[in-house]
Amino acid sequence: MQSICLIPLLPGIGAAINGLAGIRYFSRKAAGGVACATMTAALGVALFAFWQLLQLPADARAFDVTVAQWIPSIPLQMRGGAIGSFQVPWGFRLDPLSGMMTLVVTGIGTLIHVYSTAYMADEPRGGVARYFSYLNLFCFFMLMLVLGNNFLVMFVGWEGVGLCSYLLIGYWYEKKSASDAGKKAFIMNRLGDWGFVLGVFLIFVTFGTFDFRAVQNAAATMPKETMHFGVLSFICLFLFVGATGKSAQIPLYVWLPDAMEGPTPVSALIHAATMVTAGVYMVGRNAVLFSQAPMVMSIVAIVGVLTAFMAASIGLVQYDIKRVLAYSTVSQLGYMFTAMGVGAFSAGAFHLMTHAFFKALLFLCSGSIIHAMAGEQDMRRMGGLKKYLPVTFATMAIGTLAIAGIPPLAGFFSKDEILFRAFLNNKAIWVIALSTALMTAFYMARLVYMTFYGEYRGPAWDVAARPAVAVAARHGAPHPADAHAHGRAHQDDHEVSHGPAEPHDDPGGGHGHHGPWHGPHESPTPMTFPLMALAVGAIVAGFVGIPAALGGGNAIEHFLEPSFTASGVAQEASGVAQGFSPAGEAEQAAGLKPRAATEPEVSRKTEVGLMILSVLIALAGIGLAYRFYVTNPAIADDLAERWAGAHRTLSNKYYVDELYNATIVSGTFASGRAFWTFDRRAIDGVVNGTGWTTLVSSWASGLTDRTVVDGLVNLVGRICEEGSFWFRRFQTGLVQNYALLMLFGIFAFVSIYLFVR
């Protein structure tokens, strides 16, 4: 099965073509065509590989491919004196879990690429190629993350998707809020990556290998750390810190709502369907490790369910259509982590898949709405769009029902599986999760009602209006319901999203916003087709996991089972795999509680009862939203006024951003300032002091040189000069003078000789 290495490689080639040549030379259509073609090819290879995988017997479904050696074997001194070897191959592994994930990434990725060709049609030409290059690069890294068979290959993908997320959030980099959001996402992800890296280091130190399978097999033989916080628990905790960054869990979730500054297809692909689920996937990939650390599992479950609850409650009062969906995503990711935390790995992975379908669908629908409203994102300026956007309305309704958990749509099966497993594990978690389900149904129904029902509240349009009038109408007159500051998200969005004033050579199939805005309109076929395809997915994706209680076989759980257990190890002895062994429904239902395993009939009845309860909860949420936002809109405002404090807290997202700003951000600034002051005072002081000392000493040295040394030299010269001034008079140059002097001298000597002696 060498071909599985092609799955990540094809989008990588597309990214290289678009990035190297496309930005300069390709038309919009060519850039989109290259990107879509490579993604479609990758989808084809993935489908083929998946089909091959299904041909294998259930417990041997895995392909391992080593493309090349990345880091050649290096002998290393291990702990305890043994010599280990450090080597990392470019290894890919297709097993049920990564197979499912690969199909999700390539399938939804392809649809979103197709959607993007229309959504980004109004961008400048080079921008489109850049966009598709990033998008393809993202798919390349995401598939590498999914398919990697060791931690380091996964880490390459892990970092790469973070990079692409940054690039795509900041795609409209001229807009400050977008570039800020990109930086925020990147830094938050880095914080998580710090934990992930520490976990990987600890894994290597402990096990001496990076290979998933080898690590799992080794971990399965280690004692379960029920009572103490051992090395496995630390590994899992660090890995989970990585997962909270990537998958936007408490405390690192705040980047995801801001990430909505990116183009909507990006939000759908990266921030809903694929990248943010990487953390969930990673936890699932290391299910054996996590099962050995029950205390960390509890942490995962608690963090997950709290995130789910908190994000859903914030989603209740947001007005930006994409932010509602962003908080919904955070909330649903919380569900997935709850599932992982209570040991229902396959339920979490199942929800990951169904969520990818319906949340991508919802985001693309919101993109279609934003497209129709020419960049408007505030739901208070929408309303009554049902008649203008029939396809978007139908598909969005399907997505909403799916996420709310109405049978037989996809969300129902996966969410109920999680709720049921949470119920078996811990009633408190179950209660929180159930109330989250109520809020989920409510805010999604609210979104649909505010957008598609009621009266049209958006800006007026005129068929013959000049563009200036239309823009002024859109951005000028404040709407009566606009008292609440609805963020900076939609301001300037129109101008920026439609690019700088570059002459557009390609009118994008005659469907741009170049002229006057003609009012809300249905999106073109390349956008509606992915909506319909995803809607079908949101309907049928759940059927692979019909639980036993409803007479299904829960095929997905059996299929994913081998990925969550160690292979070739005595599974019964470890006690981990029991809960998920495909032996029978009883043990499936048991979860981590052996108590339930003895009462299969009771648990099955309980399961049906819980299903009915959660469906009723979902219907209640939808009904409540119908009452609030369709039949009697005043109720919502009344409630908001009566519970003003709570409403304000929710609108401001629990002030978490403010808290982070006040503590971490300003703390960072303060420490930066302190370091700068230290730098300026101490370090610069030493340097400047040295310079000053040199200056002074050289000045003194110069002074000595000038006065003492030069003075001596000059003094000698002056003495000679002054002295010779008189003596040189004797030297007249006249020979007879000299002769006369000689004569006098002789006279003198002779006189002395004659008379003195």
Added chain:
Amino acid sequence: MITPTHYMVLSAALFIIGVVGVMVRRNIIIIFMSIELILNAVNINLVALSKQLQNDIGQVFAIFVIAVAAAEAAVGLGIILAFYRNKETVNIDEMNLMKW
């Protein structure tokens, strides 16, 4: 009878004439001639005392002096000729370049 005293007086007279000539004349040729007079005054002295003391070394010495004087005359006249070609004068007061 001519006594050594006569020779001494003649010699002294010649010597004085020579010295005065060197001191007071400005023509370099004359000064040169005066130097010859001084040398010959010395020669007279040498020869006279040689005869008086019956010692021939004085005679030999006088001949050496004459030989050296001849050489000196050749060199000196050469210098004077070269000087004259440059300055077109033989006035010794013009020969004052060798000073500070």
